[in-house]
Amino acid sequence: MITQSVKMAVTSILSNKLRSLLTMLGIIIGVMSLVVLVSLVNGATGSITDSINALGNNLLNVSISDDHDRPLKLSELSSFTEDDLFESIAPAAASTATATGAYAEESAHLTGTTAAYLDIQGLELESGRFLMKPDLDNHSNVAVINADLATEVLGRTDVVGENVRFNGKRFLIIGVLKEKNTSSNNASDSTLRAYIPYTSLIRLSEDVSLNVTSFCISAAGDDMDAAERQLENILLERFGQDEDAFSIFNQSSVAEAMDSVTGTLSLLLGGIAGISLLVGGIGIMNIMLVSVTERTREIGIRKAIGAGRGTIMLQFLIEALIISLFGCFLGIAFSWIVIETVNIIGSTDYSLSSGIVLLSIAFSVGIGVLFGLYPANRAAKKNPIEALRYN
Amino acid sequence: MITFQDISKTYRIGDEKVYALNHANLHIRPGEFVSIIGPSGSGKSTMMNIMGCLDTADEGQYLLDGLPVKDYTERELTRIRSRKIGFIFQNFNLIGNMSAEENVELPLIYQKLPAKDRKSRVQDALEKVGLYDRQKHKPSQLSGGQQQRIAIARAMASEPSLYLADEPTGNLDSATGYQIMQLFHELHDRGNTIVLITHDESVAAQADRSIRMKDGHAKEVTV
Numbered sequence: 001m002i003t004q005s006v007k008m009a010v011t012s013i014l015s016n017k018l019r020s021l022l023t024m025l026g027i028i029i030g031v032m033s034l035v036v037l038v039s040l041v042n043g044a045t046g047s048i049t050d051s052i053n054a055l056g057n058n059l060l061n062v063s064i065s066d067d068h069d070r071p072l073k074l075s076e077l078s079s080f081t082e083d084d085l086f087e088s089i090a091p092a093a094a095s096t097a098t099a100t101g102a103y104a105e106e107s108a109h110l111t112g113t114t115a116a117y118l119d120i121q122g123l124e125l126e127s128g129r130f131l132m133k134p135d136l137d138n139h140s141n142v143a144v145i146n147a148d149l150a151t152e153v154l155g156r157t158d159v160v161g162e163n164v165r166f167n168g169k170r171f172l173i174i175g176v177l178k179e180k181n182t183s184s185n186n187a188s189d190s191t192l193r194a195y196i197p198y199t200s201l202i203r204l205s206e207d208v209s210l211n212v213t214s215f216c217i218s219a220a221g222d223d224m225d226a227a228e229r230q231l232e233n234i235l236l237e238r239f240g241q242d243e244d245a246f247s248i249f250n251q252s253s254v255a256e257a258m259d260s261v262t263g264t265l266s267l268l269l270g271g272i273a274g275i276s277l278l279v280g281g282i283g284i285m286n287i288m289l290v291s292v293t294e295r296t297r298e299i300g301i302r303k304a305i306g307a308g309r310g311t312i313m314l315q316f317l318i319e320a321l322i323i324s325l326f327g328c329f330l331g332i333a334f335s336w337i338v339i340e341t342v343n344i345i346g347s348t349d350y351s352l353s354s355g356i357v358l359l360s361i362a363f364s365v366g367i368g369v370l371f372g373l374y375p376a377n378r379a380a381k382k383n384p385i386e387a388l389r390y391n
Numbered sequence: 392m393i394t395f396q397d398i399s400k401t402y403r404i405g406d407e408k409v410y411a412l413n414h415a416n417l418h419i420r421p422g423e424f425v426s427i428i429g430p431s432g433s434g435k436s437t438m439m440n441i442m443g444c445l446d447t448a449d450e451g452q453y454l455l456d457g458l459p460v461k462d463y464t465e466r467e468l469t470r471i472r473s474r475k476i477g478f479i480f481q482n483f484n485l486i487g488n489m490s491a492e493e494n495v496e497l498p499l500i501y502q503k504l505p506a507k508d509r510k511s512r513v514q515d516a517l518e519k520v521g522l523y524d525r526q527k528h529k530p531s532q533l534s535g536g537q538q539q540r541i542a543i544a545r546a547m548a549s550e551p552s553l554y555l556a557d558e559p560t561g562n563l564d565s566a567t568g569y570q571i572m573q574l575f576h577e578l579h580d581r582g583n584t585i586v587l588i589t590h591d592e593s594v595a596a597q598a599d600r601s602i603r604m605k606d607g608h609a610k611e612v613t614v
Contacts, residue, residue, distance in 0.1 A: 001500070004500045011488055015488040171416050298487075301484045301486060302486075302497070303469075304443070304472065304484070305472070305473070305498040305546075305549070307501050308466060309465070309469075317395075383444045385445050
């Protein structure tokens, strides 16, 4: 019976090709917007999450805004890591300076820090070495620069042993960092950066003193929340229980916030696309109602030769279902084409999200049944005599 | 086979109550070929609709094979229409987007017959009406007489015992009409009950007996 109903439904859909196609268009557009939008948001979320994770996810950044006249001394920092929850700690004083090299002159970000900074931030060296304790003790004018600064200012990356000037002061380049992975199109960090001993930055910049206002600390275990709580307790004690004296940035909470933002975004876009799918469903209902009226006589004939209510109902329901399902498959196919086109044009790497494909199929079936039910029921309830008399 | 006991059917036109059937009585035995004749508006079609279980009487009792039809549920009535009754209409009533073969097969699908049995029955019926070579044609590609023969084949396929024909020759010229009447005679010779509605005296005369309808009453006549 089902096979026969499917066959009849296909026959009647094909006998009115243009109308069927236009009806499907609502579903096609709905499914397409749903699948494409959600797939793109998912893809974007993936690459954003990746770049956040690349920043290191056992990292806590602290900045101190009010030291209550008891500034945090550089020498004090090491006492933090006595707690088992923390691995290592490094001050991070930021400043900007004009970097002058053999090739060009550019504005660069300077970070005054200590040896531990490399591991905490998960930086990788291309050549040379990072800062060491003697560099700090001697206030040496040495610098580790990132690949961008090397290429922009010095013209190449194998520059260990050469000199660069920050605000006119000469620094010996002791190390060059690896180029950041730029295969993802986001170019996450193309800033020119240099890392110099904290003590050297004090001399270079007036804003920086031995009083540490910003540092980063890495947690020993995976439990970032525990580490953050512990750090908060230590700092609260240090600054007279003033919560506003400092702020802690948790890299993983940034990732979580990002997740919830993109989650909301895909829900929102999915919701809008869902509405257009619903409109498509109403289109199906409309056409099915017209079709039931047009085929009143046919319904009468079928009833006279032995079709029961259920049979007629099934036939029209299957017809609505086929229109919406076929529209859904076309929509998915078009979505795939759109996403591949986006990938080719933008050289990105988006893919159809299988979850949303399944969801849109389920949604289309639901819509086909929901909006086919009423017209099918109307067809099934027709009085055979009146239906046969209908012209 | 068919017994009408005081059957009445009324329609409401505005405030007026119009009798389509007014206490009609008749009896048709199994294997009979009966024609029902009368002018339009005399209640012929209403009578056929009630006979065919498409409609129900307001008053009186309709016994089909000795059993009162009003006791059946809708599902049972559908089953009776499907197994026991073959309809033939004045305007053929074939389904336009289906081929001759598919039209003939349709009642068998509703009977939930397996595909193999359907195929042989369809072939059989189409051969009997002489249109086996036209099985793939759509109704619009066939002449009126051919369409009516397909419609008869459709009725025959479900092997009913009662054929109800409403003006089967009404839309056909007399030569084609004659061919169609031959088919009814063949069906009658095979022992089927045939009730034929017509307003054509010469068609009515070909039946075993005629019943004349007038103002909702049924009256036996010899034509």
